[in-house]
Amino acid sequence: MQRIETMVRTLLLACTLASGLLAISGSAGAAKLLSESDAQAAAADYQKYCALCHGEERQGYVNDNAPSLRSESLMRSGFPLHLMFAIAYGRRGTPMGGYFEEVGGPMSREEIYRMIRWLKDQVDVEPVELSLDPIVGDVEKGAGIYKEQCAVCHGESGQGELAPAIGNPATLALTTDAFLRYAIEHGRDGTDMPAFGDILSATEIDNVTAFLRSRASGWTLEKPVMRTPPTKDEYVINPDGAAPEFELKDGHYVLSADLNQAIEEKRRMVLLDTRVMSMWQMGHIEGAVPIPYYYDKYDALVADLPDDGTWIVLYCECPRAAADYVNRGLREQGLKNTAVLWEGIHGWVSLGYPVSVGQSTTAPKLADPWAEAEESAPDPD
Ligand code: HEC
Ligand code: HEC
Numbered sequence: 001m002q003r004i005e006t007m008v009r010t011l012l013l014a015c016t017l018a019s020g021l022l023a024i025s026g027s028a029g030a031a032k033l034l035s036e037s038d039a040q041a042a043a044a045d046y047q048k049y050c051a052l053c054h055g056e057e058r059q060g061y062v063n064d065n066a067p068s069l070r071s072e073s074l075m076r077s078g079f080p081l082h083l084m085f086a087i088a089y090g091r092r093g094t095p096m097g098g099y100f101e102e103v104g105g106p107m108s109r110e111e112i113y114r115m116i117r118w119l120k121d122q123v124d125v126e127p128v129e130l131s132l133d134p135i136v137g138d139v140e141k142g143a144g145i146y147k148e149q150c151a152v153c154h155g156e157s158g159q160g161e162l163a164p165a166i167g168n169p170a171t172l173a174l175t176t177d178a179f180l181r182y183a184i185e186h187g188r189d190g191t192d193m194p195a196f197g198d199i200l201s202a203t204e205i206d207n208v209t210a211f212l213r214s215r216a217s218g219w220t221l222e223k224p225v226m227r228t229p230p231t232k233d234e235y236v237i238n239p240d241g242a243a244p245e246f247e248l249k250d251g252h253y254v255l256s257a258d259l260n261q262a263i264e265e266k267r268r269m270v271l272l273d274t275r276v277m278s279m280w281q282m283g284h285i286e287g288a289v290p291i292p293y294y295y296d297k298y299d300a301l302v303a304d305l306p307d308d309g310t311w312i313v314l315y316c317e318c319p320r321a322a323a324d325y326v327n328r329g330l331r332e333q334g335l336k337n338t339a340v341l342w343e344g345i346h347g348w349v350s351l352g353y354p355v356s357v358g359q360s361t362t363a364p365k366l367a368d369p370w371a372e373a374e375e376s377a378p379d380p381d
Helices: 002-019 022-026 036-049 072-078 081-089 109-122 139-154 169-173 177-186 202-214 256-264 277-282 298-304 321-332 344-350 371-375
Strands: 269-273 311-315 338-341
Touching: 036 109, 072 081, 072 177, 081 109, 081 344, 139 202, 169 344, 177 202, 256 344, 298 321, 311 321, 311 344, 321 338, 338 344
Parallel strands: 269 311, 311 338
Antiparallel strands: none
């Protein structure tokens, strides 16, 4: 879908402008992304932080069944965003920790970018563009395929035995369907993960992908719930609660720990999820209202938001670019009590705070209240 592709590019752009991802995603193919000295520094970081499990040659399976970091399949489908998220924020509940300093890891943003480019430079492939659209399939049939074809390696409940924990709710909530489907169809060359494109039909692959997605809020869940975004009168969560007392970092940012505490104490606030709508469907902080960053009718939005000192907390995943952008728009309209979640939603998940999942496996999309705004989203070019 053209519009979705445009949105992905816009999303990348929103990250890049603020952070320098452009240099990562911009070029592909044969040209090396790193200079000699940066490559040496990244290789040293790799040996220091990663070789223990992923192996000195990135071959994987040295400790904790850590996957290969040199399969062409992973580099094609995972570069740059999925690699970045896995390395920066880890896979909660697995031995893969988060390496980004903002979630307690040892690496700066620049060091993580350098690592991703270095990993890519070691494998000479062209990355594929993957859609953010949910994959529609028959969950029940997918469950049957999973049992027959996948459980032997990934475990009866996706817990991972000889292979990654693909039933891990945190991983599923923050990984796109297209990325999962790519791994299933193409396998991971040089590893035990077979290419099911040779074994299953395209529909069967859709079914098992939809089945995995349906487990994103827990393996035992019976049916995925279709979530509808909050209506205007539901924007304020805990309307009878007291306002939280946030101390903002740099005048703009609230830490995940403080936000979580406010949620647990049932404080009154508004949460705005500023990512593209499909990301909200994959997983969001309970009660958050999807206001994608390309929604530019700030005056209309502000009219729907309380102006009585209620805190408005915005988040995205970059970890802050899109939310910063919307926040600027709100403050220009005169709203004062606004804050951006410092660690972004990936940081939030990797620190162990809860997300609720709102993806349907039977319909391609929720009724999207901002459809009109999407249509008029500015072209990133
Ligand atoms: C303690 C062992 C350990 C260390 C150290 C470690 N990893 Fe991992 N890593 C894992 C495991 C285990 C997984 C698979 C987790 C799962 O089940 O999803 C993983 C997954 C990943 C993935 C996702 C791969 C995929 O197939 O989707 C990436 C990328 C990654 N690690 C990169 C790194 C990098 C880069 C470093 C060093 C900065 C590192 N890891 C350090 C154990 C480790
Ligand atoms: C023979 C064992 C085996 C079987 C059978 C198998 N897998 Fe895998 N799978 C693996 C291994 C090993 C990996 C990690 C490969 C690597 O190092 O990148 C993997 C990776 C994956 C990934 C990528 C996970 C990530 O973190 O990036 C997905 C998704 C996946 N498998 C789904 C499936 C599904 C669905 C099936 C059944 C249709 C299946 N696998 C069957 C061994 C297996």
